[in-house]
Amino acid sequence: MNIRPVLHVIGLFLMVLSVLMLLPAFYDALTHAGGSQAFLLSAAITFFSGLPLFWFYRDADFQLKSRQIFLLTNLSWLAVSSFSALPLFFLLNISYTDAFFETMSGITTTGSTVLSGLDSMNTGALLWRSLLQWLGGIGFIVLAIAILPFLKVGGMRLFQSESSDWSDKAMPRSGSIAKRVVIIYLGLTILCAYFYFLGGMNAFESINHAMTTLSTGGYSTSDNSMAHFSNPFIYWVSTIFMLLGGLPFVLFVKCLRGDIDALTKDNQVQAFVNFLLVLWFFFSIWLFTNSDYSLFESLTLVAFNTTSVITTTGFALTDYTLWGGFAATLFFMLTFVGGCSGSTTGGVKIFRFQIGAKLLRIQLKQLMHPRACFVQSYNGQQITGDILRSLIAFSFFFALLTTVLTLLLSLMGLDLITALSGAATAIANVGPGLGDIIGPAGNFATLPDAAKWLLSIGMLMGRLEVITVLVLFTPDFWHD
Structure with a gap:
């Protein structure tokens, strides 16, 4: 295999990443937060690691x-995650394992964290975490195709390699799709920050939470999250x-x-929105009748928490596991439900459930x-054998990976709830698990x-x- 173009692009990614590290460095210098040196050192290491490859x-x-x-696709995510951990490693005096976990959780928009004391943490570190989630939400490949002309060759295949859902050819050129997706993503982020600011957040909090909301990542600037x-x-x-x-x-x-x-006419969007509305209605009534919350408080708590889990954001408003066994079980089941294909969410996308039901x-x-012959179609298109094979393969390996990861975690002394919910929340990129620990x-x-x-591997x-x-672990991949 000719890996020269792969190494060239990874080198370029690292050089761009080093430039992005200057943003929190500049902010720390502007606010005298004292973290600029850590970001500058990380930027230098990252830049001079990528320069030879490029x-x-x-x-x-x-x-x-x-x-x-x-x-x-695989090497770019690994390389960016590895070097993105350096600022947190130098600045927060944590182990590289913790820094890498935090970074991988951020870039994959999982939202699981090993950090505490966020309210008094260095502002540059908080901004870096949010920025990583924003970049990971839209995806490195999408950004690269929008910017780099030589990556537009076979662009749709690049879309599919990062997420099998980016295969809908809305326009003839993948570069045009990527540019418009990035513009919309940026516009919605700015709009979200504006509304957060109107709600009482300061500018720093608004920008950080807007980036982690649109990316469905869930990092916050406070230990209490949105609460x-x-x-x-x-x-x-x-x-x-x-x-x-x-x-x-x-x-x-x-x-x-x-x-x-x-x-409005897309079957997947209709199913996703309808599922949320029905869930909000019945679950909020249940919470209202089984708690001291008012009806509006119940609706607010249910809508926020269920949407956070289903979109794999991971924001926390309250400890919903204290609502009882039914609520904890329901939220665990919702961990496996994702948003729509082509979104920033993880988990098992809604369209897979729809096709499975059909x-x-x-x-x-x-x-x-x-003896009857039934035509199988979805969203006006025939369900082909390729789609069925992809659906079955993904579902099988998703379940298998969750099982294997749960067993491995339990071997390390974790209890069943922690191991199972930890494996599920990592692979589904949700964030919080269940139990007293995670x-x-x-x-x-x-x-x-x-x-x-x-x-981190599961994320x-x-x-x-x-x-x-x-696919990288199959013998055929490495042979002509």
């Missing part, structure tokens, strides 16, 4: 083939923009190009009418280092939808 392989042929694309802001207006702003982050950005592009009904209905009809009121700091590395595999990573 320079020595600058003459590479950029006709990227399938294997190069998959290798580029730090006792304002229902902020809670509902967050709920709405988390929901928007869970919608397909390609459909936003179609809306801007004149197809106003692109969102196949079940057809199978039941086939049993009653063995639940909404806790964090991952006390876990063994080996568990943190395993969970990456979940963000790249499992198959993109597993």
Whole structure:
């Protein structure tokens, strides 16, 4: 395999990453927070690590083939995560394991954290965490295709390698899609920050939370997460923009190009929104009748927390595990439900549940009418064999990976609830798990280092939808 173009692009990614490290360095210098040196040192290490790769392989042929694309996707995420951990390692005096876990959780928009004392933490570190989630939400490959002309060759394959959901060709050129997606993503982030500011957040809090809301990442500037802001207006702003982050950005592009009904007529969007509304209605009534909350408080808490989990954001407003066994069980089940394809969310996307339900209905009809021929379609398109194989493979490996990771975590002494919910929340990129240790009121700091590395691998595999990573471990991948 010719890996020269892969190494060239990774070198370029590291050089760009080093420039991004200057943003929190500049902010720390401006506010006299005292963290500039750590960011400048990290930027220098990152830049001079990427420069040789970029320079020595600058003459590479950029006709990227399938294997190069998959290798580029995996190595770019690993390289960026590894070097992004340096500022936290130097600045916060934590182990590299903790720094890498925090960074991987941020870039994959998982939202799990090992840090505490956020309210008094260096502002540059907080800004860096939020910026990583914002970059990871839209995806490095999407940003690269929007900016780098030589990556637009085979751009749709690059979309698919980072997330199998970016395959809807809204426009003839993937570069055009990427540019418009980035513009919409940026615009919604600015709009979210504006509404947060209106709700009482200061400018720093507004920008940070806007980046982690649209990216459905869930990092906050406070240990109490969104509960730090006792304002229902902020809670509902967050709920709405988390929901928007869970919608397909390609459909936003179609809306801007004149197809106003692109969102409302899409089967996946309809199912996603309807599922949330029904869940809000019945769950809030249950909470109202089984607690001392008013009806509006129940609706606010339910809407915020369920949307946070389903969109895999991970913001916490209250410890919902204290609501009883039914609520804890429901939230654990919601961990496996993701948003729409082509969104910033993780988990098992809604369209996979829809196709699975269609196949079940057809199978039941086939049993009653063995000689009948039923056409399988979804969103106006026929469900082909490739789609079915992809669905079955993803579902199988998602379940298998969750099982294996749970077993490995339990071998390290973790109890069943912590091991199972930790594995599920890592692979689904949700954030908080269940139990006293990693639940909404806790964090991952006390876990063994080996568990943190395993969970970091799970986060990456979940963000790249499992198959993109597993393909590297097949013998055929490395042979012509």
